[in-house]
Amino acid sequence: MDEWQQNRLAEVVLGDIQFDCPMGQYTTLRAGGRAEAVCFPCRLEMLQQIVSFLGMEKIPYMAVGRGSNLLIRESGFKGVIIILKGELATIEREGMNLFSGAGLSIPELISYCSANGLTGLEFLAGIPGSVGGAAAMNAGAFDKDAGSMISHLFLITGTGEQLRLDQSELKFQYRSMSVPEGAVIFKVCFELDEITPEAVRTRATVYLKKRRQTQPLEYPNAGSVFKNPLNDFAGRLIEEAGLKGERVGGAMISQRHGNFIVNAGGASANDILELMELAADRVEALTGIRLEPEIKIV
Numbered sequence: 001m002d003e004w005q006q007n008r009l010a011e012v013v014l015g016d017i018q019f020d021c022p023m024g025q026y027t028t029l030r031a032g033g034r035a036e037a038v039c040f041p042c043r044l045e046m047l048q049q050i051v052s053f054l055g056m057e058k059i060p061y062m063a064v065g066r067g068s069n070l071l072i073r074e075s076g077f078k079g080v081i082i083i084l085k086g087e088l089a090t091i092e093r094e095g096m097n098l099f100s101g102a103g104l105s106i107p108e109l110i111s112y113c114s115a116n117g118l119t120g121l122e123f124l125a126g127i128p129g130s131v132g133g134a135a136a137m138n139a140g141a142f143d144k145d146a147g148s149m150i151s152h153l154f155l156i157t158g159t160g161e162q163l164r165l166d167q168s169e170l171k172f173q174y175r176s177m178s179v180p181e182g183a184v185i186f187k188v189c190f191e192l193d194e195i196t197p198e199a200v201r202t203r204a205t206v207y208l209k210k211r212r213q214t215q216p217l218e219y220p221n222a223g224s225v226f227k228n229p230l231n232d233f234a235g236r237l238i239e240e241a242g243l244k245g246e247r248v249g250g251a252m253i254s255q256r257h258g259n260f261i262v263n264a265g266g267a268s269a270n271d272i273l274e275l276m277e278l279a280a281d282r283v284e285a286l287t288g289i290r291l292e293p294e295i296k297i298v
């Protein structure tokens with residue numbers, strides 16, 4: 001970006017922008033290269049202006065939620081990261097429809113549901129992402145996924161237009177869904193049921209407990225690193241290959257969960273990528289199955 005482009009962008013977001021920004025601070029792995037800029041739109045018009053400006057100027061951009069499924073390579077991202085906040089991270093209820101800003105965190109969403117006795121999303125408890133990230137990744141756990149609870153969502157297309165897409169148009173698949181190229185989701189509608197707040201809290205707590213038993217939450221990580229192959233579990237294959245505890249630099253395959261790579265201290269993006277490659281190679285040599293990354297590598 002040239003100076004004029006930087007200034008224009010800063011103007012649109014009222015100065016809420018950081019240039020040459022180390023992305024480790026915006027990812028749960030606490031590792032990764034730099035982004036040319038990270039901006040924080042807090043209103044829909046701001047987001048629209050940013051996306052159309054970046055599109056017109058042919059500057060690459062991507063939406064980031066909580067960076068809990070994301071690794072930015074050491075070489076960095078030559079473009080603009082967009083993180084939604086303010087009005088784009090709020091929640092509204094209309095009957096059994098819950099409209100959540102894409103920038104809201106899943107923990108905030110679950111607390112709202114617990115406080116208001118809205119059931120259906122408890123299985124997401126403990127996933128540290130944003131609502132936008134959960135929709136984009138079709139986040140799932142315990143045989144359920146976010147996509148099945150979304151009735152429709154709203155996004156800004158690459159040209160800055162607003163678009164509503166219904167569930168049937170979103171084509172949710174395992175850890176993915178289809179949105180138009182360059183789209184930024186800004187609002188998601190979940191269709192929920194009502195029970196008592198206590199019952200929602202109890203269900204969420206059960207899921208949280210199950211997670212705590214199996215996941216290495218004491219270290220920075222990005223959840224499952226590889227997708228599960230058909231009818232099997234990446235974690236099981238990695239464990240069978242004897243890789244638990246394997247390290248490259250500060251990156252380590254968790255002793256507790258084979259499909260988690262943790263930042264055991266000072267890991268670089270290269271350490272993590274090298275360890276992923278090593279794990280995929282060893283599992284392939286042993287089983288013939290090539291594990292595919294679940295985390296987004298940018």
Ligand SMILES: Cc1cc2nc3c(=O)[nH]c(=O)nc-3n(C[C@H](O)[C@H](O)[C@H](O)COP(=O)(O)OP(=O)(O)OC[C@H]3O[C@@H](n4cnc5c(N)ncnc54)[C@H](O)[C@@H]3O)c2cc1C
Pocket residue numbers: 028062063064065066067068069070084102103126127128129130131132133134135136137138139140141183184185186215217221222223224296
């Ligand atoms: C401890 C831990 C446990 C986890 N457990 C699970 C689990 O059980 N199940 C599971 O599925 N995942 C799990 N994850 C992974 C991750 O939390 C989810 O994939 C989550 O939904 C990602 O949300 P995010 O906001 O962090 O997305 P990010 O990591 O910020 O982004 C992920 C992708 O989504 C896109 N994206 C984000 N926001 C938007 C938006 N507004 N519009 C368009 N695209 C967007 C990004 O461009 C990127 O491609 C876990 C992660 C951790 C650290």
